[in-house]
Amino acid sequence: MNRFFLLFAVIGAAIFGTMQLSAQGSANGWQTYDAGEFIMAQKKGKTIVVDIYADWCPTCRAQAPILEELRKEKQSKDTLFVKVNFDDEKAFLRQHRIPRQSTILVFDGETEVVRSIAETNRARLRGKILGAL
Template sequence: MSVLAFGARAGEKLNYDAKSFAAAQAAGKSILVEIHATWCPTCKAQAPILSELEKQDKFKNLMVFRVDFDSQKDAVKAFGARMQSTLITFKGSQETGRSVGDTNPSSIAALLDKTT
């Protein structure tokens, strides 16, 4: 797996920061933003599903940014998220889809498909 210019491997979760996210968007990357909380049972249910999907070849170039729902309120607001367990996909600067509270592997896979 090659190291990307952003200092992360494809499929690796990055702690969200606006500068890295903007650089990924400018580069036209496939992006998943996870609005996550450590105490959230839905987030915990999403984690193994996302982990398995991110291992698939078709998502090998997916950049995953994790926004902490509790400590990154400005980012949560900027993404228009109202609650944790929100998943937002982008292809470059274009938002391609979002879901809230979804723990269905098929529909999460369909959401990630919108990044390719």
């Protein structure tokens, strides 16, 4: 009985945690990648900042506060901030030739204008992204 309860509690916590992460993804100003919405935003000429992340990636965790700082500074109706899960969105990774997690892209409409891989230096990462915004 105790094992069943423990198993139930662990599964419940995992499900609840996943739901919380999904809600935070859209509530904090970052959009979860959706192919249709992404293509539509590109066609409208929006500037799109893309964070290719993995939950298990320490470099991604180091980049997160820098990217969030930039998002708060530069959020506008013409700028979109999108998170792409490295483990789940293999088609996006192939299409854009993404070699690894912790890659940051900036698109001006359909044109990729910035690519940064594994950069955690605040000044360099901010400089690359701000140069495109």
